[in-house]
Amino acid sequence: MPIKIALTKGRVEKQVVPLLEASGIDCSGIRNKGRRLIFDEDPVYETILVKGPDVLTYLNSGSVHLGIVGSDILAEQNNTQYAMLDLGVGRCRFVLASTSDFDPQQVRRKIIATKYPNITKRYFQSIGEDVEIIRIEGSVELAPLIGLADAIVDITETGTTLRENNLHVYAELQPVSTQLVVNRLALKQYHSEIRTLVENLQQAKNKLGVKE
């Protein structure tokens, strides 16, 4: 039975495929995928492409053995599987951002818009503040501009989108990067195969010059 990997499609997929290839996994199918979602070119690893938030759903049920997904999603979904290896790609950072007239010290219960309510709640709990959280599915930058929220918690890589929308960073929260996640029982069932993959990925990171 092949070892099944759920890979987050889109940007993560593009950044991770070179690492998988350098680890000796045949990714020719993913490179020319068309509309396919299941890739069985490699004799040992079968890869499926799924949306980021679905990776843990597949992994927790045991339908796949490994997942490749951003730590933003792992933190938001309170992951309990093994996040064994930081793949070092997809690096970005959670920030608290808002318009220039936002005052973080202002005494009131602030309204925060975000795609990540759990991370937002934990951050404000850690600084001893209670906030009202509004969940937004996309274009989070709009919320403080339109007056829906006082500020936002979102991920940013370079800060360009924030700057273009005249938003300033008021606090830097946890960093984000792409992780290799392993189902707890699968690690025992496929000990040697998973260990080989992890070690190959570590070497691939060094070979491709991915920074720690």
Place this chain on the structure above:
Amino acid sequence: MIKNRNLPNGTRDEFGPRAAVKENISTQLFSIFKQRGFTKLTTPILEYADVFKPLNLDNYRPYQLLDEQGEALVLRPDLTLPVARMMSTTGVELPVKWYYGGDVFRVKKQLSGSYNQVTQAGIELVGYSSLKGELECLTIALAGCQANGIKEMTLELSDARFVEGVLAALPVPQPTKIALKQALFAKDLTVYNQISELLADTEFGEFLSEWPWLFGDFDTVIKVVQKLPKIPQVQTVIKSLNAVNQFIKQMAPEQRVVLDLSIPSPQSYYTGMAFRGYTQNASDYLFSGGRYDDLLTSFQQIKEPAVGLAFDVDALADRVPLPKQSKQTLIYFNSDQWQEAETVLKQTPNSTLCLADSREEANRIAVSNNQQLLDLTKEGE
């Protein structure tokens, strides 16, 4: 008409072959428990939430409701803590051997396909401090799997005292030990390697580089442990693990035994060996158990030795092949033939009475249920 005819999230009806298989598994397990002289203990489904405070809930929470006085009640998420609660309040003479069976309720992530009601059957030995307690549990674990036709089950042994013993011996400050332990348990290799690097040149270096992968074939794991300098606490743990491995080898030479010395204990009240069983393609453990001498300390001053084991009946049911049913016989008879039909029913294995009143209807039922029709009314015609 009732409008809401849906089941609550995470629940299911069980009928047909699956219900039969589950019932059969429980029956097999109960007969093993009884045959070995265990006594039945049934605790209520409702308990005060406080009973489960010692439970470490990582991926679920309990169903909660309030009693008449506004105190928090839960549907039991576990069957071991109620035993401890009962032991601490009833003055039962020790030692005891209990067995139990029933459902536990755990609210898991919504819309994730997981079931919130799981059937367990298990045993608790309270008052036995010797290794014989563990061996009795393991004997039952193997017998339970065998009786239900589970093939190629892997038995996993572990002992959290090993991790504590090694950590205590490491020449680094306490906060570093805690950080190393966290990274080890989370299998976060990036952080783990950063910390273990500090000890690379010590006598622990070689062992530490293998530690996150210290699980698998029993003898292979023991070889890695031998790279450690002598630590008395660790040697005691390894000695009892070896004894258990020898015991299994004698009792069931074909049984695959693996050892995991890199994981935390399943619950905070565990004090010694833990054991679990799984099959290669399953996504759940078939059984789990271990020694938890601290179990009763949450409920009373006096510590009592305890060891136990619980089978996950649903996980077993997923692995047990559906029994091949022979064709059922449908006995059709006239109302004045009831006595005769009763005799035939007793003599014919896998048969049932046809309660329809016409032969035509009996024929239809037999065809639609794939049954063989035995028509008693024809006789003597």
